[in-house]
Amino acid sequence: MKLSVNIDKFEKLDIKNNEEDILDIKNNEQDILALIYAANEVRKNAYCPYSKFAVGAAIKTSTGEIFTGCNIENSCFSPSICAERSAIAKAVSAGHREIVECAVVAYLPDAYVYPCGVCRQTLAEFTDYKKDCLIFLAKPDSLDGEYLATSVSEILPGIGKLKLSN
Numbered sequence: 001m002k003l004s005v006n007i008d009k010f011e012k013l014d015i016k017n018n019e020e021d022i023l024d025i026k027n028n029e030q031d032i033l034a035l036i037y038a039a040n041e042v043r044k045n046a047y048c049p050y051s052k053f054a055v056g057a058a059i060k061t062s063t064g065e066i067f068t069g070c071n072i073e074n075s076c077f078s079p080s081i082c083a084e085r086s087a088i089a090k091a092v093s094a095g096h097r098e099i100v101e102c103a104v105v106a107y108l109p110d111a112y113v114y115p116c117g118v119c120r121q122t123l124a125e126f127t128d129y130k131k132d133c134l135i136f137l138a139k140p141d142s143l144d145g146e147y148l149a150t151s152v153s154e155i156l157p158g159i160g161k162l163k164l165s166n
Contacts, residue, residue, distance in 0.1 A: 035060060035103040036138045036147060039083075042068035043105050043140065046083070049073065055106040055113065057083035059091055062098035062128075067091040084119035088126060099126045103136040112137035112148045114155060124159040127152045 035058045043056025048071055055071045069086025081089075084104065091099065102123060106113035114137065115123060127133040135155065138147040153159065 031060075032101075032103070032136055032147075035066065035101060036105060036136055038066055038068050039103040040105040040138070040140050042070045042087075043083070043107070044070075046070040047072045050075065050077075053107065055083040055104065057087045057105075058103045059084070059087045059099045060101040061091055061096040062100050063096065065091070065094075065096065067094070067096075082116060082119050084115050085122050088122055092126070097126060098128055099123060099133050100131070101134045101136070103138065105138045105140050107140055109139060109141050112139065114150075120152070120156040121159075123152050124156050127159075129153065129159060 038058035039056040041056065042058065043054050046054035046056065048054050050073050053071070056068065057070075058066055058068045060066050067087045067090040069083050069088070069090060071081065071083045072086065073080045083106075084102065087102075088099065102115075104113060104115060114120075115135070123133055123135070129152075133152040135150045135152065136147050137150070
């Protein structure tokens, strides 16, 4: 099974790296597929009795390790946690501080689901804004088709200027 990357989207991104990074993306489709597959698998563990909206996320750290997370709902909703933050919490708990890639798979057959605003900010917190963090969005029913690629700087413009930590 092979995913086809929408390379045109990458070329439109304002990725803060050089052109070699776009070439790396083209050459690493199997790594991207593995990240998306991991997100889809963990999505099956989502606890979402209220919304029935299962989401899975997989993040890759700067050391190449992959951490997964799913959404966990609560009847009060505000204590609920999104899949992306669940995966980030695992990575940070294991001592990692830099995320380089993230895949998100949510059950919505007709649209790609982007991280929510809080997850975008959390991804940005653990992204080296000079390198950016690539985000791959996929639908669970079309894992053998195209996926959408974007980045933290694309979905949260200007975040590098707001970063308070060194």
